[in-house]
Structures are given as structure tokens and as C-alpha cells.
Amino acid sequence: MNRSVIPFSYQGAQLLGTLDMGLASGATGLLLVSGGNEIRSGAWGGQAWLGAALAREGVPVFRFDRRGVGDSEGENRGFRASGPDIAAALAAFRAAAPHVKRVVAMGNCDAASALMLHAATLPGLDGLILANPWTVDGENETAPVHSAAALRRHYLRRLADPRQWARLLAGKVALGKLAGGLRTAAAPQAASALAEEMRAALASYRGKVTILLAQGDRTAQLFASHWGADPRVIGNPGTSHSFADAPEWLLHQVLAALGD
Structure with missing residues (x-):
């Protein structure tokens, strides 16, 4: 497995990404978008592990730090404003791995929310894997309340x-x-304006969507209560927000989504 650092830029700021590729790389790649203010390795190194595991299966994986996070320059404007960062990373991924013909993006927590909000406007994004999407109004909330x-x-x-x-x-x-x-x-469940905004934006996206929920995770429970029944949802009984208690299950689900 080969891992390389890829610099790219957006509006004068240099951003850094990491490309994982196996010796035999397929034509479908995964763009991993970090949630919160996490660096591109993810919580407890989970995204770095997933990138390496997928590369060994022949899937090229590109991870990146958005502006103002980790190794990237610029101002951190939060997940709602991260659409241009995702677009720039997508272009950098395609330039660094020109054999990749199809790109699926994956995000956890507010990275999933960002993808739902922006996917319809991102050119060349062929599918979404959305894990435990964030639905709490206000970006500065540290944790959602129980539903x-x-x-x-x-x-x-x-x-x-x-x-x-x-x-x-x-x-x-x-x-x-x-x-x-x-x-x-x-009390009745309070409505989430963010969830409804995500629902409306996602309705105009034409690629395949897979939603992964850790059913014991508070963020996932809150999303499920706001979102309602959806045949695209695949649940895991674990409690880890980053699926740290079910890494092999996560790898299996991502590979299945990439293969469709």
C-alpha cells in the first residue's frame, strides 16, 4: 500500500490531502471528509485505518484537511461552508489518480451533513456514504441532547x-x-431545521446514497428521530460514533456501497 501527501489550493490557501493506493487500484475511489474539526486521520485514527484497509482492497482513498484544520491554511468556516473545500479536494483526487473514473464521498457526523447540503452542487460526485449525520441546529453545540x-x-x-x-x-x-x-x-420531538435543510438539498442529488447509523450513538438516534424511515439506512447495534467498536462491519458496508 502506497501513501502520499498531496498539496492542493483553494482561494490562495494551501490544503493538504493524503492519497492511499494499493498496488492494484480500481476505477472507483473514496473521498473521505472529516467531521467536526478533526484532522484527516479521523477520530482515533479511524479514517487513516479505513483508508489503508480500502487501499489494500484496491480502492484509492483521498483524505484531506479542510481550510483552517490540521495541516491546511486558511480560515475554518465550519461544515456549512465546506462545500468549496470538498470540491477542491475532489478535483485534487481526480488529478492525483487520473485512472479513477467514479468517486464516492463519505463523511461522519457533520461531514455527512455537509455532503448532504452540498452534494448536488459538487461536479463528478457519483455516490454518498453518510454516517451518523449531525442534525443539531447551531454549529457550536458540543453534543446533542437525547431524543x-x-x-x-x-x-x-x-x-x-x-x-x-x-x-x-x-x-x-x-x-x-x-x-x-x-x-x-x-414531550414531542422538536423539529430540526438543519435536518429539513439536509432533506431538501439531498432530494436534488441523483447519485446513490447509503446511510450508516450506529444505533446506540446519540447523534445517530437524534438523526433517526428527525429523519424517519428510510430504506437507504443500514443500522449497526454499536454505540461508537466513529464505529470504533465495529471496524470490520464498517469496512464491509463501505465496500458494498462502493461496489454498487
Whole structure:
């Protein structure tokens, strides 16, 4: 497996990407978009691992730092404004690997949201793999609150556990916190303007879309509650937002999506 650093530019800022390619590289490549303010190696090096694993399977993989993140110059303007960075990375990928005829982009968390918002305007993007998309309005939120549906499942499990009743009767449960949680669980799910914006933007995209959800992850649960039923969703029972507890499952799903 060969790994090389690829510099490219956008509006005077130099950005850096990493290209992973095996000795035998196919005509379908993966553009990996980092979520949050993570560098291109991803959380706990997950994207670097995935890039290497896919390269060994013959899939060229391009990862990059958007402006103002990691090794890239410029101002970090957040995921909503990252469309031009993704377009520049896509062009750099195609220039560095001209044998690649088909490119699928993958993003986790707000990188998935960015792809949903911008994919229809990105030339030459043939498919999307969207993992645990972010649906909380406001980019500066550190973590989403529990969805009402997730809280209802949580309290139903606790009500069925005799040990929890014993803790309640013994005064070991914070009643104020319990009451607040029950009120949230009983409330209807608040709408997400970001989710509806993503839905509208994705509706005009014509490539194949695969959505991967870690069903025990709060971000994924919130997305599912806002998004509703979708035949494109593939779930995993794990709890890791970056699928650190299911790397082989993730690799299998990405390979399957790339092969369609």
C-alpha cells in the first residue's frame, strides 16, 4: 500500500490531502471528509485505518484537511461552508489518480451533513456514504441532547428493572433529575431545521446514497428521530460514533456501497 501527501489550493490557501493506493487500484475511489474539526486521520485514527484497509482492497482513498484544520491554511468556516473545500479536494483526487473514473464521498457526523447540503452542487460526485449525520441546529453545540424517543426507551428499561425501584425507594435517585428526564421523554420531538435543510438539498442529488447509523450513538438516534424511515439506512447495534467498536462491519458496508 502506497501513501502520499498531496498539496492542493483553494482561494490562495494551501490544503493538504493524503492519497492511499494499493498496488492494484480500481476505477472507483473514496473521498473521505472529516467531521467536526478533526484532522484527516479521523477520530482515533479511524479514517487513516479505513483508508489503508480500502487501499489494500484496491480502492484509492483521498483524505484531506479542510481550510483552517490540521495541516491546511486558511480560515475554518465550519461544515456549512465546506462545500468549496470538498470540491477542491475532489478535483485534487481526480488529478492525483487520473485512472479513477467514479468517486464516492463519505463523511461522519457533520461531514455527512455537509455532503448532504452540498452534494448536488459538487461536479463528478457519483455516490454518498453518510454516517451518523449531525442534525443539531447551531454549529457550536458540543453534543446533542437525547431524543425524546431514546429517553422513552431508557426509562422503560429502567422501570422494568427491580433494582432501579429499590434505588428509588432507598432515596438513591435524584428526583429532580428524574422528573426533568420524564418531562423530556413525554414531550414531542422538536423539529430540526438543519435536518429539513439536509432533506431538501439531498432530494436534488441523483447519485446513490447509503446511510450508516450506529444505533446506540446519540447523534445517530437524534438523526433517526428527525429523519424517519428510510430504506437507504443500514443500522449497526454499536454505540461508537466513529464505529470504533465495529471496524470490520464498517469496512464491509463501505465496500458494498462502493461496489454498487
